[in-house]
Amino acid sequence: MAYDKKPLVPLPFLRSGKTASGRVELEGYQVAIISVVVGLIGWQIFSDLVIANSLFLASPTQVLEALVSLSLSGELWAHVKTSAVEFLLGYAIAAVVGVATGLLIATSPFWKSWLQPWISGLYATPTVALGPLFILWLGIGIWSKVLVVVLLVVFAVTINTEAGIRSTSERYLEMMRCFGATPRQLFLKVSLPSATPFILAGLKLGIGRGLIGVVVAELFGSRLGLGRLIGQSADSFNMPELFAAVAILAASGILMNSAFSKLETRLVPWTKD
């Protein structure tokens, strides 16, 4: 439940008689839209007038043209579908394994001692560099990419899940103990709900990491996928197509992130406001 309205953002140069301060005031998201539009216009002007050579920078209109022609030929859909399948498979596996491992090491000192060094080490390692090796192992198809995504996402989820369980407030645990809670009840009714915001944060972090994983893994060798499209556009100096692929990746990243924020407001409303 929102108690107070979000603050309005005053615009610096514009004035109007409608508000008390005499300034034009807009909601945050309206200003964000204006910011994006201004950026796109600036980009268009810059690439038309200053660079003027699409070998170095494609303008937004050129990117849009590339997007249209790629999708009309059906090529774009094939790339998007392949990358999406790789991402979703890897992400789903990483989410399940990551949460399970996090819960395991949070509740068992034995497993924590055994697994913690590997988890911390592999989280810090750019495992994406092992992509070529995975292609040797698993072939040039989707599974070598899925593995890269899993490795990039899983440890972020594990570490966050473990931190979430560990940071459960002792006050809540003690209160529940006082009311006769069993260890199992403490876990299910206190630790787990209290760790949920952390688990969601880990999963959100995984979105960006997973997208990077898909693209880089595909760059190492693939037949289809947005990474493949980026690689082949770069080889042929087709900047509009390269930007088109990047734009789709950016859009899907933004979309998934905002969907996740919505999910957070629904699932863990107590961490908001």
Next chain:
Amino acid sequence: MTADKLEARALTKHFGDLEVLHEVSANIREGEFVALVGPSGCGKTTFLRIVAGLETADGGAVEVDGRAISGPGRDRGFVFQSDSLLPWRNIFDNTIVGLELAGRISAEDLARTRKLLDLVGLKGFENYFPRQLSGGMRQRVNLARALAIDPELLLMDEPFSALDAQTREIMQVELQRIWEEGRKTVLFVTHQIDEAVFLSDRVLVFARRPGRILEEVEIDLPRPRTIATKRDPKFVTLVDHIWKLIEHDVRESVLFEHH
């Protein structure tokens, strides 16, 4: 003579080298409201936690209804200093949590919880979340949650200490009204002398370093007591008397805390 609800015998407790409690004995009769008052750091919370079974004493024994306690139990309800309401549960689900832990929730439990929320003045707030409530309201939930398990003994640890002065006065009167409804046996810890005198039938005055009982003061003020009771000369005399008992300790605790 009614039987003793609680009997604490010669409780001793150390934290490392620090002797926090020294042979503290206390008896509380069924239906009695007893306050424990003393300067901060004198071991009040430690004493209450031992009675609740959250802490074990180095020596001595605690009996509820003649049975030695072994750990926390549903025969004792605890009202915490910080309300410890679970932020992901609404007010109703927070209040019923003790019954829920005991097993399946019956229709009777639901009705009972609803009635208790009504009793503490929170009818209509069942679906609110803790963050939407004021400190005073959250402490009412804290109290209702402890009453919901229908404990033999209600243990309260400075439940009003985080509230502003006006809210605290209102809550004191409210607590008395709620207590009159069921006449539970209560052990109420506070550092506020007037609060202790206002609420209780008997005040145990604590001294610090080590924590021990200095004196027991019977409070024979008629009930129900009102805000006006606090201006009654008898009330003032009692508060004065207790203040003189612990004045030295309070000074020392203040100086000590400032190191």
